Amino acid sequence: METSKVIHAIYTDDDVLMSAVKKVRAERYHIEEIYTPFPVHGLDKAMGLAPTRLAITAFIYGLLGLAVAVVMMNYIMIDDWPQDIGGKPSFSYIENMPAFVPIMFELTVFFSAHLMVITFYLRSRMWPFKNAENPDPRTTDDHFLMELAVQGNGDELENLLKDTGAVEINVIDKTD
Structure with a gap:
């Protein structure tokens, strides 16, 4: 099993999250995933995801x-x-x-x-009896989580995320 580090940046407002996504993408960082308690309009476009078929x-x-x-x-x-x-x-x-x-x-x-x-x-790989992949249960209530891969740029990435308005930043060892 290979372990890699990821940063979980937690936000409490969807507008702050949207501007954070735009700033992070402008700095050329790759956002792995975003977990939200409800659909955020325009988030897929801000993340640069391809249109759905x-x-x-x-x-x-x-x-x-x-x-x-x-x-x-x-x-x-x-x-x-x-x-x-x-x-x-x-x-x-x-x-x-x-x-x-x-x-x-x-x-x-x-x-x-x-x-x-x-x-x-x-x-979506959501079949019966599948275990949830949600990294933080607060994202089902009122928090937003942005997951980014750390590739030797942890400190500057953490500083960028603090500047974007993240209320909590956690570095996690993720097992693939």
Whole structure:
């Protein structure tokens, strides 16, 4: 097991955290992770993270749901068990499509929503019975934690973090 040192800088205000992230990035330090009790708007952009592709997967999952709805309704209502409902013919899918629109919409939303939740949990590596990776329990209540790797620059990094408004700075040995 390899150990490395990281600095945990703790902040009590999200606006102070945002300005600290900008100052730390301007000094060319790499921020490993930031833990917050709630989503902070613009933090991903300030950290320089790439935009997420989850919206693309949501669209693909919606198309999958739409395809499943079309194939399912064509098989059930046209091929397997055609029924005369309200005097409407069941000779082809196209003739009955207006009646199928609500089902197509619902399955599009159903597939997109459920598969997005599963994708989010898998992508975030948050599966059942997983131990929490949160380094400080206060970040689930009212504190913000910025984690930075120490590579021989510990003192100047600590001074920079103090200048940015960190209320607490801890150097931790992190085991990989």
